[in-house]
Amino acid sequence: MATYPTKRLRRLRYNPLLRDMVRETELSKNDFIYPLFVVPGSKIRKPIKSMPGVFQLSIDELVKECKEVEALGIPAIILFGIPEHKDEVGSEAYDPNGIIQKAIRAIKEEVKNLLVITDVCMCEYTSHGHCGILNGEEILNDETVELLVKESVSHAKAGADIIAPSDMMDGRIAAIRKGLDENGFTKIPILSYAAKFSSGYYGPFRDAAESAPAFGDRRSHQMDIANGDEALREVEADIEEGADIVMVKPAGPYLDIIRRVKDKFGMPTCAYQVSGEYAMIKAAGQNGWIDEERVMIESLIAIKRAGADMFLTYFAKDAARWIDKNKK
Ligand code: PBG
Numbered sequence: 001m002a003t004y005p006t007k008r009l010r011r012l013r014y015n016p017l018l019r020d021m022v023r024e025t026e027l028s029k030n031d032f033i034y035p036l037f038v039v040p041g042s043k044i045r046k047p048i049k050s051m052p053g054v055f056q057l058s059i060d061e062l063v064k065e066c067k068e069v070e071a072l073g074i075p076a077i078i079l080f081g082i083p084e085h086k087d088e089v090g091s092e093a094y095d096p097n098g099i100i101q102k103a104i105r106a107i108k109e110e111v112k113n114l115l116v117i118t119d120v121c122m123c124e125y126t127s128h129g130h131c132g133i134l135n136g137e138e139i140l141n142d143e144t145v146e147l148l149v150k151e152s153v154s155h156a157k158a159g160a161d162i163i164a165p166s167d168m169m170d171g172r173i174a175a176i177r178k179g180l181d182e183n184g185f186t187k188i189p190i191l192s193y194a195a196k197f198s199s200g201y202y203g204p205f206r207d208a209a210e211s212a213p214a215f216g217d218r219r220s221h222q223m224d225i226a227n228g229d230e231a232l233r234e235v236e237a238d239i240e241e242g243a244d245i246v247m248v249k250p251a252g253p254y255l256d257i258i259r260r261v262k263d264k265f266g267m268p269t270c271a272y273q274v275s276g277e278y279a280m281i282k283a284a285g286q287n288g289w290i291d292e293e294r295v296m297i298e299s300l301i302a303i304k305r306a307g308a309d310m311f312l313t314y315f316a317k318d319a320a321r322w323i324d325k326n327k328k
């Protein structure tokens with residue numbers, strides 16, 4: 001094997017054209033999923049303090065936003081709903097006239113070239129902010145799964161293209177698959193939040209979705225941040241139950257998990273660059289401590305290099321514009 005001075009790794013780095021040729025990882029708009037938050041009312045565009053550039057949108061504003069996303073060439077959005085009324089069992093999650101159901105119908109009427117993914121969980125809809133039905137302080141698994149099935153089917157009936165359960169209850173993928181199939185939605189894919197960690201990086205999201213738990217935390221269903229092997233078992237379970245795409249969440253601090261999942265299963269693999277990852281880059285950028293655009297791109301390239309085929313990111317619009325600006 002040749003070594004220095006015959007071998008010189010810098011040889012491929014002097015010329016920018018050559019650097020472009022040997023680049024291994026490239027961002028594509030096809031990889032982007034843009035998260036959006038929808039609220040009741042009209043003409044509402046309320047900024048989320050901890051997530052500069054992100055808004056709670058009423059349906060009329062949401063449709064405008066979707067048109068912009070479509071025009072930028074981003075293929076998909078994921079919807080989170082803030083309901084009119086919250087209750088113990090999160091009824092609005094599976095109400096045919098719930099906020100998400102109405103939002104999907106409005107988007108589908110006016111925006112043709114956009115995949116609508118819906119987040120399926122109970123925490124935005126329950127008065128206590130937990131991801132399922134409670135017995136005392138315990139989140140009941142199987143009873144919650146039944147509601148998640150209802151929620152998923154009702155999203156599909158409203159016109160959702162992809163169902164994305166984010167709850168981390170056991171057995172929900174099989175149950176949702178069965179529920180969708182029994183209702184004629186055999187062609188609707190499931191994007192499963194398969195390895196979702198109990199992470200401090202979700203803080204800003206809980207402001208945006210008004211979904212912070214009233215007591216306790218999510219450690220009885222979301223994964224312990226320290227566990228990698230267990231993440232593979234979670235992903236395996238979801239694949240066996242019928243998940244079409246598997247997600248790792250958060251993304252940046254869990255690149256090792258993304259890589260292991262991709263290598264082990266070879267499945268379409270998604271990652272979620274979550275609210276806290278976004279907020280940190282934004283805050284440091286606004287302070288002039290880092291170059292926001294550069295770190296944004298670096299963070300997304302890292303997620304893709306780790307093995308993600310697609311990702312959810314609040315930077316989707318900015319990154320799409322960056323691609324337009326930099327394409328040759
Ligand atoms: C709901 C849900 C959460 C996120 C996506 N879906 C919050 C949570 O689990 O508390 C977090 C996304 C983000 O931080 O950007 N279960």
Ligand code: ZN
Nearest residue numbers: 121122123131
């Ligand atoms: Zn939840």
